[in-house]
Amino acid sequence: MEKIGAVLIVGAGIGGSQAALDLGDAGYKVYLIESTTSIGGVMAQLDKTFPTNDCAMCIVSPKLVETGRHQNIDLHINCKIEEVSGEAGNFTIKILKKSLHINMDKCTGCGVCGQKCPVEAIDMFNEGLAKVKATSVKYPQAVPLVYAINKDYCIGCGVCEGVCKAEAVEYDLEDQEVEFNVGAIILAPGFEEFVPAEGNKYGYGKYKNVVTSIEFERILSASGPYTGKILRPSDGDVPEQVAFLQCIGSRDLREGQPYCSSVCCMYTCKEAVIAKEHMDQVNPTIFSMDVRAYGKDFDKYIIHAQEEYGVQYIRSRISSITEDSKTKDLILKYETEDGKIISEVFNMVVLAVGLNPPNDAEYLAEKFGIELNEYKFALTDVFNPVQTTRPGIFACGAFQSPKDIPETVTQASAAAGCVNQLLYEKTGTLITEKTLPPEIYVAGQPPRIGVFICHCGINIGGYVDVPDVKKYASNLPNVVLADRNLYTCSADTQTIIKNKIEEFHLNRVIVASCTPRTHESLFQETIREAGLNRYLFQMANIRDQCSWVHMHQPKEATQKAKDLVRMAVNKARNIIPLERIKLSVTPKALVIGGGITGMVAALNFASQEYETCLVEKEMELGGHAKHIYTTLEGGSVQDYLSDLIQKVNSNENLHVYTQAEIENIDGFIGNFKTTLIHGDRKERVEFDHGVVVVATGANEYQPKEYLYGKNPLVIKQSDFEKLINTTDDIKNKKSIVMIQCVGSRDEERPYCSKMCCAEAIKNAILTKEKYPGVEITILFRDIRTYGFKEKYYRQAREAGIIFLRYDEKNPPNVIANDSQLKVEVNTPTKEVININTDLLVLSAGIYADREENEVLAMMLKVPINDDNFFLEAHVKLRPVDFATEGIFVAGLAHCPKPIEDSISQANAAVSRACTILSKDEIEAEGKTAVVNMARCSGCGMCVENCAYNAIELIEDRRFGLIASINQALCKGCGACSGNCRCAAIDVLGFTGEQIYAMIKGRL
């Protein structure tokens, strides 16, 4: 069977888009299928994201634009999967593209049809809170920006056809079947939010001021229906007392799902903080059972919310809500921790709804022939969370289990990493490289500028006098042609532009139309096809920032359009061709750390025939996993580990160096050189490589508290795990007490170690199974069995394991008492409970070694955070990348996490790295900073200001100490230039000269 170098990705939310970008960049043909009419999924609906409070739209929209324009990604919207056959390496897919009744190729997204549509319909994107028309895009920044007619609401009046100047409305457009072959499949259909059923106890659907969290997210959003103001749906007043209820539809056997939805604790806290930030009158109160802030920097966020924003937490589950029919306020009845029943009035209630599997999960499972788990999420392998039950088909994101954005992005890359492993021989086989004419030499020639002014149907032409602007432009210096078009972005205009370049010998092109953010690359591509360097292009934004915002002042708008064109011409006179420098890539990888994470990454690289060097400081491979016997879900870690080590040791592309220490790492993306010393005899090895994966792990905390090390009856959870798995020493114990959060969530280490709750429950259940008579008590602060792990928490309670919450400000006291220990527990309700125990087990947390990590961080020029873990490039969307390109992080080195997350990160790092390794050479961006050596004084300020480590000071023979910019690493932001005291640094594409020319052109 011939393998196919193409991939099907189902679902174009943030997960599907990330996987598509990874694979597209690595040279595969990608079919990205989306069931709705635009990509971006739930993330595009969010206002801000935790724990950084990043604006969701700001960070996601560049990614969506890139996905929509990527030449290896074939995007199909409004689609349904019809048939799937074949096997791993070669599947045949049949999809049905449902008609939009608007021709996608012709629609320019101008929006006139939407404005003129007389039928008001419901807006899905704004969660029913605002009205839009039957012809509509989902939201203003949608990708692709095409309109669709919603047949459910359309009355067929024909208005839109009449107003569409692009002639894109085609009522008779029919559904279309498309068939293609792919080598692998990634399922990323996301989740369905839980909707409380009719007659629910929260009054959702009945009381106007009870909204779901996702509705509240739209209320918060600046681009939402209330433009970011917090208002009650019942009367538009600002609600002062807002209650947020956790676990709606989650951890609820009766009215919802038994599992934990993993993300609600954090997003609720975020919504509370943002609400307070938007309107100071709002006082948020959160009702929750446990606060599950288990991710990187999550606990800090919760503490910050309480201390800085006054967010109140009450540990309780609401039993009922009633409405005051006059005021529309809501009366909440709840039981406090010490058993009191309280009635309290709130002005608004937000339900933190959980994550359900997608509605079509069963349909997808049947079509793709994969199994679902007991909750109807994709069933995946314990030791590879993205592998479904069918080879060649992977699942990622919330379809695998409820999860947040960074974990979704990680899994998306992980799935792409597994696809790479399967199809690596076929990369580059199905993509077509455009053959471009050689570039016309223009240096030194006087500028010959062509200006193309767009009417955009009536969007510009209706308010700006385009013929007048054309006349004006044609008289500007160096302009040899001014032209106007109905739609400058349409395919036929591209041909016109190319012909005019030739006819008039244009060497600079300006398009005056919409925004460069979405259209610059299209026009750059056009002029490049005509033989011009792609940087000989400028845009004047006379629509989004002119005609649309000055609709009632046509005279002023026309004047502004002229000014904008003049400013663009001024800049165009000063622009020059830029080169995208090409760097060779050494197709080899260095993986630092020989634990599970490092081994999975190294093995993935090596099985793709990339020569890989795996470095471990200890005598043997295995890392932290050597002390773990099973996972909570039941997989045997030791079997998995020995199998992995055997595979690593027998792969001929993989060099393992143990007892190894890295002496030095030099170079940059694509071209690193590492020196290391290894073995008893301290042999020195040099290795050239193109990428680095940091998988150095972390350490188990050695407790100083609770008599650990002083009394033999006090042991760590990992010691206990060994005892229960390998001896029968526990047999004679009558009572065992476990204490959680030892060395976690304290002042020194203010973070959660994520794995300890699961470890404790796992060992407690095993002990109960082996010795049912043993009494086990787990002392905890919050039980954080997120996701499907909740099942085992319930199982543990059913098995009679006692869970007792202790007051975090008064941790338990341990007193030695002959052959026993006395544990004094202070509960949050100020009770004191004494437990006599035969064994005290401490769930010791995970810590990162500052000194060790700092040495490596310095060598790689990457940052570490306050807790000494490595700091990724972007918490949300680049979870395994470093800001310095070509270097990646995975596993415990990034933050505490369980084995399955580490494996995902390892494969994700490989996928990210393959976007580099799969190329013979990489192209750097042309718009980078440059140093004028004669002016540079070598003060080094720019080195500090550069967030990408792209600048270093070098000794020059002629000029002495000067700054040197690595063009491969420079992103062209210009922070260095704006601070340079000698005006020695300029940014190509945005040079001082060019900007001065624009400033002068303003008058």
Place this chain on the structure above:
Amino acid sequence: MSYEPTILGFLCNWCSYAGADLAGVSRLQYPPNIRVIRVMCSGRVDPKFVFEALKIGIDGIIVMGCHPGDCHYLEGNYEAEKKFNMLKKFLTFINLDNRIRLEWVSASEGMRFAEIVSEFTNSIKELGPSPLKEDKDLLDKLEAIEMAADSYRIRALVGRERTIIESENVYGEKVPQDKFDNIFNTAIYDEYMRCRILLSLKKNSKSVKVLASELEIDPSEVLEHILILKGSNSITMGEIEGITPIYEYTMEG
């Protein structure tokens, strides 16, 4: 016809420019006075751009970037903020500080963009035309500011402010913000005065007292600046008229 100010905006590509586009997509109307120059990052906005704009008679300048924490280039907007604060302090000396503005606008804040632009345009309208168009004396002062802002001392302080306040200085310590502010404010004031002295002496040589009346500050203060400028060979002592030394500008400094 009523006065229509000319306004220039420097917008970062990723957040503010996108916010401005969203204002357009949402058809939010705002006054047509602004002309936008797109830069990749607000951190790219060199204070010199603002001076250049003021010099040619632009009435108001607004710089917009991503909200703190949102920067596409990680920290460029923090750099922008530091540079802007410096600018603002300098322009206070000549009462032009209310003609510049720094705002954070995200990609989803089309409404906020339109509101800010409207409000800023109106505030500039109320201020009236930039006095720099007429007032030659003021232009000289602006030139002194431009020179001061370009000085090593100011650029070094602005460039290192974040490092030494937020992470650590060479001793591994954090410098308290108020301590830094004191030093910084002094530096700004001193450099401004010194540059004015320099530029004044460049025109013709003068005594301390003449300079003092020209700058409207105490002669003892002028003397302090003169001594420092002399130390850096920017000026020399020339003739002594009676008992009053005359100072001259030199090319060396």
